[in-house]
Amino acid sequence: MKLILHHLTSEYKIHAKVMWFTLVILLAICYALSIDASKVDSVQIIWYSLVAGMVTSSAYKKDFSLKYYTAMPIPRDQLILIIVLGRVLYFIPGAVTLTVYYSALPRDPLFNHSWPLLMITYFIGISIFNAIQVLGDIENPRIESVPGRFESFLMFFKKIGINYILGSSLLVGGFILIKSSVEVLGLHFINNQFLIILYGGAVLTFLMYRCHHIFLNEHLSYWSWKKDGALATLLIAASIFPAIAFKQKAANFAYNHGPTPYFQAVDEIDQLKLRRIDTKIHDINAKNELGYTPILVAVRNGDLDSFITLKSMGASLTGDEIASASPLDPKKFKEKYNSLKLAILSNNPKMLETILQQELYGQGHNLDALHFAAHNCKAAVIPTLIEFGFNPNQALENGQSSLFYATQTNCYSAVLELALHGADVKLKDKSGKEPKDYTKSFQMHHVLKRFESKKMQQNRLPASTNLANPHLKR
Amino acid sequence: MLEIRNMNYQIPKDRLILENLNLTVWPGEFLGLLGKNGAGKTTFLDLVMGLRPVTSGQIIFQGHDPQFLPQSVAEDLVFLSQDIKLPRSMSIQEYLDYMSFFYRNYDHDKEQELLDYFEMSPKSKIGSLSTGQQKKAQIVSGLCTNAKLMIIDEITAVLDPESRLKFFTILEKLHRKRTQSLILATNIAEDLVGRVDRVLFLDHGKASYHESSEVHNIFKLGDVA
Numbered sequence: 168m169k170l171i172l173h174h175l176t177s178e179y180k181i182h183a184k185v186m187w188f189t190l191v192i193l194l195a196i197c198y199a200l201s202i203d204a205s206k207v208d209s210v211q212i213i214w215y216s217l218v219a220g221m222v223t224s225s226a227y228k229k230d231f232s233l234k235y236y237t238a239m240p241i242p243r244d245q246l247i248l249i250i251v252l253g254r255v256l257y258f259i260p261g262a263v264t265l266t267v268y269y270s271a272l273p274r275d276p277l278f279n280h281s282w283p284l285l286m287i288t289y290f291i292g293i294s295i296f297n298a299i300q301v302l303g304d305i306e307n308p309r310i311e312s313v314p315g316r317f318e319s320f321l322m323f324f325k326k327i328g329i330n331y332i333l334g335s336s337l338l339v340g341g342f343i344l345i346k347s348s349v350e351v352l353g354l355h356f357i358n359n360q361f362l363i364i365l366y367g368g369a370v371l372t373f374l375m376y377r378c379h380h381i382f383l384n385e386h387l388s389y390w391s392w393k394k395d396g397a398l399a400t401l402l403i404a405a406s407i408f409p410a411i412a413f414k415q416k417a418a419n420f421a422y423n424h425g426p427t428p429y430f431q432a433v434d435e436i437d438q439l440k441l442r443r444i445d446t447k448i449h450d451i452n453a454k455n456e457l458g459y460t461p462i463l464v465a466v467r468n469g470d471l472d473s474f475i476t477l478k479s480m481g482a483s484l485t486g487d488e489i490a491s492a493s494p495l496d497p498k499k500f501k502e503k504y505n506s507l508k509l510a511i512l513s514n515n516p517k518m519l520e521t522i523l524q525q526e527l528y529g530q531g532h533n534l535d536a537l538h539f540a541a542h543n544c545k546a547a548v549i550p551t552l553i554e555f556g557f558n559p560n561q562a563l564e565n566g567q568s569s570l571f572y573a574t575q576t577n578c579y580s581a582v583l584e585l586a587l588h589g590a591d592v593k594l595k596d597k598s599g600k601e602p603k604d605y606t607k608s609f610q611m612h613h614v615l616k617r618f619e620s621k622k623m624q625q626n627r628l629p630a631s632t633n634l635a636n637p638h639l640k641r
Numbered sequence: 642m643l644e645i646r647n648m649n650y651q652i653p654k655d656r657l658i659l660e661n662l663n664l665t666v667w668p669g670e671f672l673g674l675l676g677k678n679g680a681g682k683t684t685f686l687d688l689v690m691g692l693r694p695v696t697s698g699q700i701i702f703q704g705h706d707p708q709f710l711p712q713s714v715a716e717d718l719v720f721l722s723q724d725i726k727l728p729r730s731m732s733i734q735e736y737l738d739y740m741s742f743f744y745r746n747y748d749h750d751k752e753q754e755l756l757d758y759f760e761m762s763p764k765s766k767i768g769s770l771s772t773g774q775q776k777k778a779q780i781v782s783g784l785c786t787n788a789k790l791m792i793i794d795e796i797t798a799v800l801d802p803e804s805r806l807k808f809f810t811i812l813e814k815l816h817r818k819r820t821q822s823l824i825l826a827t828n829i830a831e832d833l834v835g836r837v838d839r840v841l842f843l844d845h846g847k848a849s850y851h852e853s854s855e856v857h858n859i860f861k862l863g864d865v866a
Contacts, residue, residue: 170742177739181730232726237692240715240743243708383708385693386653 170241171249178253189219190260197268212268216261220293224257224300233304247301247378254297255290262289284364291367298374305381342366427453429461433473441476451482466506469513471521485527507533511552514545523555534561537585541573546580550588559590566597574602574611582611586618593619642668642790642822643689648698650681650688658684660846662698668789669819671812673833673853674826676843682826683724685843686794689824690720702790716744719788721779723795729768733761733778737785744786755781758807773799780808784815790822791815797825797832809836830856 427449432440462482465473510522537557570590573581592615603615643666650659658681676682687693691707741747759777840851
């Protein structure tokens with residue numbers, strides 16, 4: 168431990184300036200993305216935090232001298248550990264950024280909204296990345312003899328391709344394998360997050376062992392048709408083909424379908440299968456780990472047929488349902504969603520109309536519905552909302568109407584729909600800005616400017632016209 | 642101190658670099674290592690340091706395989722190499738403080754003496770130093786460890802004549818005390834004349850031993866080496 172701390176202190180002193188600079192840049196970028204920290208795009212925060220560390224860690228490799236470390240009187244396994252940990256320091260600015268913008272991060276089982284679990288997952292992930300880099304560094308200086316150009320390519324492929332594919336394929340493929348074992352054995356109490364941490368830890372241990380093994384046996388740095396050829400073929404087959412062919416299914420599997428067969432039937436849009444499920448055995452209102460009931464899944468998918476079938480089978484739908492958004496959704500608005508917002512996300516006007524007709528929500532509720540639709544660029548449902556009485560010029564606490572949100576997300580179709588249905592393009596928010604002040608897009612400026620003219624205002628269509636989907640009848 | 646028995650080393654899927662090498666380095670001995678470019682001097686030293694595994698045979702340092710040295714034994718071995726790149730953002734003093742942690746017999750008093758002797762400022766950043774100056778910093782750290790075996794891999798080539806002379810003056814002092822063993826790999830034959838106890842010459846994978854006075858005859862070039 169003393170040795171590790173001594174080394175990390177030294178590494179920090181060497182790289183402190185770069186780390187602080189990276190932190191300042193990261194925080195500045197995240198702040199510049201929007202007006203206040205709470206609205207920063209969560210995916211971008213995670214992405215920038217990771218990329219900043221990867222770039223600085225990779226740049227550090229240029230000055231890396233393996234002999235500098237191997238000349239020290241340190242046991243080999245400890246040596247590999249301190250080299251990996253030294254590079255982890257480059258990811259500390261990312262960790263600080265994730266902590267500062269923690270409230271904007273998605274709340275779902277993969278990025279569980281528990282800060283300690285988030286940090287453990289983050290550091291295991293970056294340690295795996297660093298271990299793979301160190302693996303390449305240990306192999307690299309040992310290569311003295313390259314028989315031919317093709318074998319040179321294979322050795323390069325082995326160092327870069329197999330190591331990274333190995334790491335990522337083991338991580339993804341192995342996680343799916345473990346998850347399926349959990350499903351078969353019925354160990355549903357084990358959270359996805361814990362599985363990632365446990366499995367990530369196992370992958371990291373394997374990579375450290377491999378580093379140590381290659382360090383002791385340089386033959387492993389060279390290409391072997393027998394071992395490496397077989398491994399490469401297996402990895403290519405195992406990782407690329409399923410990833411392309413079953414991407415959605417794998418994603419769905421990683422995020423638990425649900426405890427009852429209703430979920431699978433809804434996903435498969437199979438009404439016959441749905442009707443065959445015995446409601447006495449399976450609770451039709453049971454929630455999955457994301458908080459969805461089967462009927463909410465149907466709403467989210469815009470699947471009216473399944474919705475009607477589930478309703479007829481006794482599924483309940485009240486205004487109180489609260490579900491997290493799907494982890495596959497790229498945009499987040501608020502942390503919690505009700506059936507109205509899920510219907511908006513489906514972008515199906517018929518589904519939205521059905522939900523609105525349920526009259527689950529009283530007056531004064533869901534005043535941000537149009538804002539939500541605009542933010543998520545769901546233009547097809549905007550006319551429906553307006554038809555049901557939602558005001559396109561309704562301002563939220565910040566003084567912004569839904570047009571502001573559509574402009575900020577550069578959603579032309581939403582801007583068009585709102586403007587044509589009465590949204591005021593000259594409205595100012597509490598900071599005195601108009602919608603056009605929130606976009607740098609020339610085209611967006613042009614569209615908003617056209618609606619400023621009185622002629623366009625006179626030509627505004629009634630709420631009954633659905634421009635985004637003219638084929639849909641009202 | 643160091644024993645090598647019937648050691649062979651072959652680069653994976655390629656030629657045999659070292660063949661049937663036998664060597665014993667006694668405590669206090671100063672061994673020179675000479676050979677043409679590509680003869681395998683650096684590879685030989687990598688094997689002694691445990692950075693590569695031997696193909697066959699044995700290397701034993703203080704009763705242990707160099708690849709698996711316990712911490713207490715590893716502190717008795719110090720390696721100075723032209724291939725070692727020091728961290729550029731560290732100052733010389735920071736680098737010396739970092740290295741001193743690993744050696745229980747590290748002499749801090751000697752450190753300041755040597756810095757003065759080599760005319761180096763401890764506050765200088767390593768990145769601002771020339772290659773020769775960086776090697777001098779490495780030499781200072783190596784000399785302060787008081788390790789039982791010091792391995793020097795062609796580090797003298799980048800030193801200016803005055804620094805080289807100073808370095809060899811210190812090595813000769815250490816040799817006279819017979820408290821440390823030294824292995825010096827070099828391309829400059831004159832560095833070995835009159836200084837080393839014997840010379841190990843590597844040629845086409847085979848090793849031969851010579852007196853230091855015979856160095857000029859090894860390459861059959863007369864007085865020019």
